[in-house]
């Protein structure tokens with residue numbers, strides 16, 4: 001297949017891009033380029049070229065990226081270039097590559113060690129273990145995208161990996177230092193996290209610094225993301241300023257924000273006068289912090305999607321709707337298509353049809369006889385990181401995407417509304433430079449237009465669990481984030497302790513009906529469940545689940561932080577908890593929670609869950 005013909009435009013790849021795509025199989029390339037110059041597109045095309053034109057085995061190639069959402073997008077792009085061969089390429093985040101080296105070669109590998117301990121062990125294995133060396137000897141090419149974000153231990157890991165690769169294994173690394181975001185989370189501005197505050201030397205410089213590794217630098221110059229003149233200035237001139245060390249001094253953040261306002265297609269809007277519902281599916285609304293995203297989402301009754309940390313990948317509702325009562329060990333295509341026709345068609349249908357859904361199932365757990373192995377399917381889907389091809393990239397139904405800048409790195413959208421934080425103060429110049437790069441990333445996501453608005457400044461806090469809360473109505477209520485990973489579990493939905501079999505069935509039947517619409521729930525504290533909150537549909541509807549203790553603990557933590565543990569208690573009920581349709585929870589056949597569930601879910605392992613992401617007000621009441 002001619003990859004050039006697959007370029008996004010009839011004109012094909014430009015000369016710089018082509019040099020990278022068609023470089024020698026075993027070349028070591030460091031590609032530096034700004035936003036929208038096609039780094040990710042070229043990364044995919046390079047692998048496609050190697051597989052299609054140079055006879056490199058897809059299974060002997062690795063593609064490493066920083067985030068799981070990026071991985072999903074890369075898989076989709078590669079599929080369009082090389083078809084099903086893309087499924088053989090090991091596309092994953094650096095963390096999951098590290099984990100597979102660890103678990104494959106260390107008999108004592110356990111998930112219990114801290115993140116740092118695990119990485120340290122993997123680096124040791126890379127340096128000294130002969131089996132690891134044997135495995136690496138098979139690799140013919142490694143592509144690393146978004147390398148600017150790999151710092152500290154992750155950069156050590158990549159360096160150790162590249163050092164151990166056979167000398168004829170090619171490596172292509174892409175990076176844009178102007179987009180490096182390493183130290184901060186998307187929780188709040190200027191909150192540094194652990195060792196990331198000492199980023200050290202950028203990975204590209206480290207690799208280029210070792211002569212023996214043999215890296216040559218390439219640059220991509222042409223901007224393809226946008227033709228808007230203002231945006232192109234942001235992508236190029238503003239980028240030079242962000243990178244210019246001479247300009248790294250007090251006031252850089254404010255000046256950068258000012259420049260973005262001046263070059264944007266529209267500016268001066270106030271978030272208080274806008275709402276999520278004013279936008280369409282082509283729009284991406286970007287906020288700096290998670291709390292701002294949660295606020296914007298809480299006040300939007302129409303379907304929309306969320307993109308922020310803490311809301312893991314979700315599996316589509318059709319899986320549970322088809323398989324909740326399916327207990328046979330295997331399923332044949334005919335049977336699946338019947339289930340789809342009866343339960344999914346015209347209801348909770350995803351953007352693909354039954355034939356494609358079946359192909360996904362076959363790839364994940366297909367057998368030689370053409371049927372799908374249900375136990376295997378459950379094992380694969382029940383992992384914390386299920387196969388990307390069956391997961392949904394955003395949390396929600398459809399409509400505009402509301403997200404943090406951090407969670408939108410490497411992505412693009414037709415129209416971007418960037419809500420700039422105002423009146424920010426920084427503790428150090430490093431903080432300010434880091435936040436300036438965050439602004440730059442936010443301002444470079446748009447293809448057609450960038451609208452800049454001012455966000456509404458308010459204070460919010462984050463608990464140890466990562467849950468955000470903020471005081472509202474002059475302290476009368478507290479808005480608390482609901483729907484984080486772990487808030488709703490299989491037990492909370494269909495556990496025997498929580499529900500009779502009949503009530504669980506009624507709850508699941510209700511969720512099937514609302515699998516693709518927005519639904520408002522009410523939380524009710526239940527004394528019989530140790531004051532955990534039950535989730536009721538509307539005021540009078542069925543109870544569809546019970547939240548885990550995580551929320552109850554966190555509410556007491558809020559009271560404790562305020563010294564109100566003795567005088568106040570969490571409210572008996574909470575309104576305005578919205579769910580964006582439903583998703584599926586899958587339990588692996590060896591999951592201990594299965595025995596606590598009602599039938600048929602204890603046998604099937606597929607459970608429907610409301611997709612809740614809400615920031616409702618809690619009125620803590622005084623104890624008498």
Ligand SMILES: Nc1ncnc2c1ncn2[C@@H]1O[C@H](COP(=O)(O)OP(=O)(O)OP(=O)(O)O)[C@@H](O)[C@H]1O
Pocket residue numbers: 007008009012013014017033034035036037038039040041042176179224225409410411412444
């Ligand atoms: N030669 C080309 N002709 C036309 N469009 C192109 C070409 N190369 C890339 N593009 C398009 O330009 C857009 C930006 O590409 P891509 O997302 O790969 O950029 P990037 O450098 O990875 O950006 P970022 O650093 O912001 O993540 C994509 O829509 C891509 O399809």
